[in-house]
Amino acid sequence: MRHIISILMENEAGALSRVAGLFSARGYNIESLTVAPTEDASLSRLTLVTRGSDEIIEQIIKQLNKLVDVVKLLDLTEGPHIERELMLIKVMAESPLQREEIKRLADIFRGNIIDVNEVCYTIELTGDVQKLDAFIDTLKQADILETVRSGITGIARGPKSLNL
Amino acid sequence: MELTGADILVRFLQDEGVDHLFGYPGGAVLHIYDALYRQEQVKHVLVRHEQAATHAADAYARSTGKPGVVLVTSGPGATNAVTGIATAYMDSIPMVVITGQVNSALIGNDAFQEVDSVGITRPCVKHNFLVKDVRDLAITMKKAFYIATTGRPGPVVVDIPKDVTAERTDYVFPKKVTMRSYNPVVKGHGGQIRKAVNMMLSAKRPLFYTGGGVVQGNAAKGLTELAHRLGFPVTNTSMGLGGFPATDQQFVGMLGMHGTYEANMSVSHCDLLIAIGARFDDRVTGKIEKFAPSARIIHVDIDPASISKNVKVDVPIVGDVNTVLKVMVKELEQSERKPDGEALASWWQQIEEWRARDCLKYDTTSERIKPQYVIETLHKVTKGDAYVTSDVGQHQMWAAQFYKFDKPRRWINSGGLGTMGFGLPAAMGVQFAHPKATVACITGEGSIQMNIQELSTCLQYNLPLKIICLNNGFLGMVRQWQEFFYEERYSHSYMESLPDFVKLAEAYGHIGMQIERPEDVEGALKEAFKHKDRLVFMNFLTDPKENVYPMVPAGAGLDEMILI
Numbered sequence: 243m244r245h246i247i248s249i250l251m252e253n254e255a256g257a258l259s260r261v262a263g264l265f266s267a268r269g270y271n272i273e274s275l276t277v278a279p280t281e282d283a284s285l286s287r288l289t290l291v292t293r294g295s296d297e298i299i300e301q302i303i304k305q306l307n308k309l310v311d312v313v314k315l316l317d318l319t320e321g322p323h324i325e326r327e328l329m330l331i332k333v334m335a336e337s338p339l340q341r342e343e344i345k346r347l348a349d350i351f352r353g354n355i356i357d358v359n360e361v362c363y364t365i366e367l368t369g370d371v372q373k374l375d376a377f378i379d380t381l382k383q384a385d386i387l388e389t390v391r392s393g394i395t396g397i398a399r400g401p402k403s404l405n406l
Numbered sequence: 407m408e409l410t411g412a413d414i415l416v417r418f419l420q421d422e423g424v425d426h427l428f429g430y431p432g433g434a435v436l437h438i439y440d441a442l443y444r445q446e447q448v449k450h451v452l453v454r455h456e457q458a459a460t461h462a463a464d465a466y467a468r469s470t471g472k473p474g475v476v477l478v479t480s481g482p483g484a485t486n487a488v489t490g491i492a493t494a495y496m497d498s499i500p501m502v503v504i505t506g507q508v509n510s511a512l513i514g515n516d517a518f519q520e521v522d523s524v525g526i527t528r529p530c531v532k533h534n535f536l537v538k539d540v541r542d543l544a545i546t547m548k549k550a551f552y553i554a555t556t557g558r559p560g561p562v563v564v565d566i567p568k569d570v571t572a573e574r575t576d577y578v579f580p581k582k583v584t585m586r587s588y589n590p591v592v593k594g595h596g597g598q599i600r601k602a603v604n605m606m607l608s609a610k611r612p613l614f615y616t617g618g619g620v621v622q623g624n625a626a627k628g629l630t631e632l633a634h635r636l637g638f639p640v641t642n643t644s645m646g647l648g649g650f651p652a653t654d655q656q657f658v659g660m661l662g663m664h665g666t667y668e669a670n671m672s673v674s675h676c677d678l679l680i681a682i683g684a685r686f687d688d689r690v691t692g693k694i695e696k697f698a699p700s701a702r703i704i705h706v707d708i709d710p711a712s713i714s715k716n717v718k719v720d721v722p723i724v725g726d727v728n729t730v731l732k733v734m735v736k737e738l739e740q741s742e743r744k745p746d747g748e749a750l751a752s753w754w755q756q757i758e759e760w761r762a763r764d765c766l767k768y769d770t771t772s773e774r775i776k777p778q779y780v781i782e783t784l785h786k787v788t789k790g791d792a793y794v795t796s797d798v799g800q801h802q803m804w805a806a807q808f809y810k811f812d813k814p815r816r817w818i819n820s821g822g823l824g825t826m827g828f829g830l831p832a833a834m835g836v837q838f839a840h841p842k843a844t845v846a847c848i849t850g851e852g853s854i855q856m857n858i859q860e861l862s863t864c865l866q867y868n869l870p871l872k873i874i875c876l877n878n879g880f881l882g883m884v885r886q887w888q889e890f891f892y893e894e895r896y897s898h899s900y901m902e903s904l905p906d907f908v909k910l911a912e913a914y915g916h917i918g919m920q921i922e923r924p925e926d927v928e929g930a931l932k933e934a935f936k937h938k939d940r941l942v943f944m945n946f947l948t949d950p951k952e953n954v955y956p957m958v959p960a961g962a963g964l965d966e967m968i969l970i
């Protein structure tokens with residue numbers, strides 16, 4: 243099963259490499275990993291997407307908790323939650339027809355065109371993985387110049403929150 | 407008072423109560439060595455190789471319960487220490503390793519003797535630190551000791567750039583430290599403990615399976631009391647030996663790959679397995695599906711990650727063994743129920759039948775010295791009261807099987823990493839910690855050569871160790887596997903061109919003895935132990951064909967032992 247694990251860590255040099263190192267040393271897979279400081283500068287928040295059987299996920303959570311820099315963590319997939327990913331995608335847009343078609347698609351997906359020139363558009367799109375994948379699928383493969391995805395971040399629904 | 411980083415470090419070690427520091431100097435730690443020179447409280451032990459410093463400190467910790475402390479220089483000093491750090495990590499031993507680092511400004515520049523010590527050691531430490539500011543030095547050291555010694559113990563590395571040891575700041579000893587991200591659990595869950603005790607009282611074929619956690623957690627007394635009250639059989643992992651008296655009738659021996667027939671059969675047939683401070687290592691379980699197939703399992707461990715890692719357990723109890731065992735004893739006292747005496751009697755009858763198989767017997771009429779006989783005689787000559795360190799190989803297993811450890815912290819060996827070269831430096835660490843004690847190092851001609859340079863350290867500090875080299879002329883454990891599983895193709899397991907160990911010992915300033923016949927073994931051992939103030943290297947020429955039995959082949963179930 244796919245799990246989204248949200249982690250509060252001490253904002254120390256090397257904290258990220260402890261998490262990455264743990265996953266590679268123990269052969270767990272990481273589908274995506276995002277990290278940034280929080281409103282409390284001494285803490286980083288890390289969101290990690292992984293897959294595994296219940297036993298493996300249990301070990302992953304125990305091993306993460308064992309890292310001295312980990313202050314607290316939450317398996318978001320255990321309850322209702324929201325997940326979001328940001329994508330920036332650069333697509334060919336030369337002919338007027340092509341430009342119109344891409345604009346229309348971006349609108350349907352509630353994307354924003356954030357850079358425009360004679361040859362291409364850059365679109366910003368947020369959503370869950372399925373939505374971003376679906377958008378890519380609707381575009382012609384040959385038209386895509388570049389995609390950048392941030393990796394998943396997420397938060398629990400309702401008042402439940404991960405903080406100190 | 408303003409002090410330099412180097413003086414702060416040494417003052418901190420004094421204030422923390424560190425009496426021995428095992429180390430080796432070099433450029434990046436020269437300020438620290440200068441600070442050491444100007445004091446006497448912390449005794450520095452100069453080894454001959456940094457690996458030996460880590461093993462000595464590790465064994466100091468294993469034999470005392472206090473953390474071992476190491477000081478090495480940057481680059482090669484740090485990399486040489488890695489094997490010893492990993493050894494301590496695998497066996498959960500508290501240790502603080504201080505590594506020098508190049509000047510902060512040079513970090514990342516491929517500077518002279520620079521390695522990323524924090525990066526290299528990350529996978530084999532409990533935690534590590536790079537100290538970037540002298541003002542963080544004392545508190546970081548405090549955290550290092552706190553982390554190393556609490557919860558599941560382990561090695562912690564503190565990497566200190568040279569400039570930090572020169573800068574000055576005020577020093578106050580940090581008496582206490584708290585960390586919001588690190589709060590190990592000590593007390594076990596009351597409800598779970600009660601449930602466990604009830605299961606014990608209902609069990610028909612119970613078995614205690616206890617490990618290194620009992621030894622490291624100072625819980626041997628508690629375990630012995632609980633086991634005696636219940637009358638249950640006890641088996642130990644190799645790391646757990648001494649956690650329950652080996653000469654006690656309730657002891658069924660070590661379990662696992664080279665465990666006794668009775669221990670492994672008991673595991674295979676028990677209906678309740680009570681695992682205490684043991685981690686279900688693959689050398690212990692054999693084929694997982696066949697491990698304790700009819701048992702419900704209780705597991706007491708301080709590390710939640712140890713629980714249900716390899717084997718799914720029914721009653722997990724996270725907590726310190728000593729604390730949990732005390733509560734269990736109390737619960738038992740208060741309970742009106744008694745263990746099922748009738749069921750236990752027939753369980754014991756079954757176990758005695760297995761015991762009668764006499765799985766550790768060996769040929770006592772041979773013309774050649776049998777290694778088992780040397781260990782048995784060593785036990786007799788030292789009255790079972792020596793500290794015994796070991797290297798890795800067949801000799802290690804014979805030591806585990808034949809030296810009956812009645813007390814905890816007496817059996818010092820590298821179990822998890824299986825590090826050849828551990829034995830001699832470990833014996834040094836033990837002797838420093840217990841200057842008056844009898845310390846024997848059981849080794850093989852292969853292993854001893856991995857840190858033989860330490861014979862020089864032993865002379866410098868007058869360490870009267872007794873080295874028992876079971877010289878079978880083979881990398882015996884490798885040879886045994888090749889005999890059993892590779893149709894006797896002895897690929898590179900023969901130790902050709904061995905040194906003359908007697909002359910070698912003498913060249914290092916010690917006494918060397920060579921023993922070739924079984925009838926000379928006891929006399930030679932007695933003579934060696936008479937030399938109270940000299941190191942004696944005893945080279946026993948043992949039967950090269952002898953194998954360790956029983957043996958559970960890799961991938962087999964515990965009840966599928968190869969027996970003699």
Ligand SMILES: Cc1cc2nc3c(=O)[nH]c(=O)nc-3n(C[C@H](O)[C@H](O)[C@H](O)COP(=O)(O)OP(=O)(O)OC[C@H]3O[C@@H](n4cnc5c(N)ncnc54)[C@H](O)[C@@H]3O)c2cc1C
Pocket residue numbers: 496497498557558559616617618619620622623642643644645646660661662663664665682683684685686687689690706707708709712725726727728798799802803820821822823824825883
């Ligand atoms: C050649 C060779 C052959 C071997 N053959 C065998 C064999 O036949 N049988 C055998 O048993 N071993 C054997 N070993 C050793 C084996 O590899 C393991 O090292 C050993 O089995 C592990 O012992 P343990 O389970 O007691 O765990 P340890 O490594 O000692 O771990 C201790 C456990 O206790 C926990 N703990 C620590 N402190 C506390 C505390 N205060 N409170 C609660 N819990 C605590 C820890 O979290 C950990 O889970 C062999 C090794 C070698 C090199």
Ligand SMILES: Cc1ncc(C[n+]2csc(CCOP(=O)(O)OP(=O)(O)O)c2C)c(N)n1
Pocket residue numbers: 797798799800801802824825826827849850851852853854876878880881882883884
């Ligand atoms: C550093 C290291 N290298 C290799 C091994 C693999 N190994 C395990 S036992 C063994 C043979 C040990 O030979 P010896 O010390 O003579 O002991 P014996 O088995 O003959 O008693 C070897 C090579 C190891 N455990 N450690």
Ligand SMILES: [Mg+2]
Pocket residue numbers: 799850851852876877878879880881882
């Ligand atoms: Mg040998």
